[in-house]
Amino acid sequence: MIEYIKDFLLNIFIIFSPLAFYPYIYKTKSRPLLYRFLMYIFFALAIITTMSFPVTINGLLYDFRTIPLAVGSLYGGVQVSVLLYLTLMLYRYLLGNPNVWIYILALLPGFVVFLFLYKSFQSLKLVQKIAVAVILCTLIKLLTFTVYLSLTGQIGLLLNNPISTVQNLFLQGLIVGLCVYAIEFLNKYFMMQEEIVRSEKMKIVGDMAASVAHEFRNPLTTVRGFIHLFGTTTIDKEKKEFYRKVCIEELDRAELIITDYLSLAKPDPEHIETLDVKAEIHYLSNVLLTYANYNNIQVNVQTGSEQPIFITGDRFKFRQALINIGKNAIEAMQDGGTLTLKTYYRNDQVLIVLSDNGNGMTPEQVKRLGTPYYSTKDKGTGLGTMVSFSMIKKMNGKIDIRSEIGKGTEFMLAFSEVKRP
Numbered sequence: 001m002i003e004y005i006k007d008f009l010l011n012i013f014i015i016f017s018p019l020a021f022y023p024y025i026y027k028t029k030s031r032p033l034l035y036r037f038l039m040y041i042f043f044a045l046a047i048i049t050t051m052s053f054p055v056t057i058n059g060l061l062y063d064f065r066t067i068p069l070a071v072g073s074l075y076g077g078v079q080v081s082v083l084l085y086l087t088l089m090l091y092r093y094l095l096g097n098p099n100v101w102i103y104i105l106a107l108l109p110g111f112v113v114f115l116f117l118y119k120s121f122q123s124l125k126l127v128q129k130i131a132v133a134v135i136l137c138t139l140i141k142l143l144t145f146t147v148y149l150s151l152t153g154q155i156g157l158l159l160n161n162p163i164s165t166v167q168n169l170f171l172q173g174l175i176v177g178l179c180v181y182a183i184e185f186l187n188k189y190f191m192m193q194e195e196i197v198r199s200e201k202m203k204i205v206g207d208m209a210a211s212v213a214h215e216f217r218n219p220l221t222t223v224r225g226f227i228h229l230f231g232t233t234t235i236d237k238e239k240k241e242f243y244r245k246v247c248i249e250e251l252d253r254a255e256l257i258i259t260d261y262l263s264l265a266k267p268d269p270e271h272i273e274t275l276d277v278k279a280e281i282h283y284l285s286n287v288l289l290t291y292a293n294y295n296n297i298q299v300n301v302q303t304g305s306e307q308p309i310f311i312t313g314d315r316f317k318f319r320q321a322l323i324n325i326g327k328n329a330i331e332a333m334q335d336g337g338t339l340t341l342k343t344y345y346r347n348d349q350v351l352i353v354l355s356d357n358g359n360g361m362t363p364e365q366v367k368r369l370g371t372p373y374y375s376t377k378d379k380g381t382g383l384g385t386m387v388s389f390s391m392i393k394k395m396n397g398k399i400d401i402r403s404e405i406g407k408g409t410e411f412m413l414a415f416s417e418v419k420r421p
């Protein structure tokens with residue numbers, strides 16, 4: 001009995017091990033080829049290991065190879081399924097098991113059932129998915145056994161031990177159900193996280209829309225005035241040339257505002273690269289300047305010497321993280337003030353400091369920063385700092401906050417420096 005439980009637990013561990021890597025696999029969903037490759041590798045490893053460590057029930061050898069085969073197929077798709085089937089057959093052959101061709105023939109009906117169920121699987125609800133996976137798993141096993149044992153004249157084995165067969169199928173169903181439940185749970189969790197990030201991004205874009213529209217009006221007014229002037233014939237050539245230059249500069253500025261603004265809303269798969277911190281701080285100040293002007297706030301940028309500073313991370317996530325913090329700072333200065341953006345080195349660390357002289361926070365409020373739905377604003381979501389903090393932590397950044405009621409707040413972010421790319 002102990003022996004059996006030991007084998008059984010080992011098998012459960014093997015079957016659930018691909019799930020430990022599932023967060024990484026999930027991230028590759030936007031790159032189907034890599035996703036399928038990883039799905040195949042992890043579930044093929046699970047198949048090979050379950051086959052290497054079978055369980056003995058009432059003197060008969062069983063293994064749970066069907067579980068990774070069914071789950072990997074349902075979540076990986078037809079190509080992954082074919083590869084998993086091939087791996088299973090090849091490994092069985094390498095183990096020296098007899099009747100290779102009969103076994104391959106026996107596997108076919110199960111595969112046909114999979115093809116039949118696969119198409120509708122994606123759109124099912126959780127309970128239905130679990131049911132389909134359990135049914136598929138049971139059918140694969142039953143069909144394979146029946147065909148194989150009939151063709152090899154051993155069908156008696158299956159019929160003589162109905163209790164252990166049922167027991168085995170029941171255990172298998174239970175594990176498959178748990179497996180699908182775990183995958184669906186993780187999927188839902190990741191999707192929710194993505195949704196929060198996305199909705200916060202749209203919130204920034206929405207909040208800034210008015211200020212961008214406002215800022216955009218200035219160059220339009222200027223250009224309009226000059227065009228009006230061109231209509232009068234009395235201005236000399238030199239002045240005309242000057243006005244023309246001013247017009248182009250103003251239009252370029254308007255274009256820059258729009259480009260910066262639109263790049264905020266861009267959908268972007270994660271892409272880790274080397275970031276020039278000073279250039280990013282200037283980009284940040286440009287984007288925030290529009291919002292600051294609108295709220296009568298000054299922006300002060302201090303990036304020190306000319307020497308560039310580099311860190312690594314996803315550019316758009318990094319920007320979103322800093323814009324959230326900068327936007328909060330502007331919103332904290334209802335009666336005007338200055339937003340200061342600084343970057344410098346200290347002890348091999350790249351420091352980025354965003355400080356304001358707004359209303360500040362109590363130590364209790366500072367502690368609540370980064371927890372979801374904590375907001376003191378009428379139209380706040382209380383998700384901005386949470387999204388920012390999780391992105392900064394993902395970049396291995398450290399966050400230090402100092403705040404004093406009535407005086408202001410300072411966010412100090414520390415990242416490790418990387419050498420010039």
Ligand code: ADP
Nearest residue numbers: 328329332375376377380381382383384385409
């Ligand atoms: P939201 O901005 O939607 O309220 P956030 O998660 O961005 O949500 O911020 C949560 C809360 O933290 C804000 O409502 C505000 O009370 C506080 N806060 C954040 N940054 C500052 C700051 N620089 N100064 C004062 N309070 C701040």
Ligand code: MG
Nearest residue numbers: 324328384385
């Ligand atoms: Mg905010």
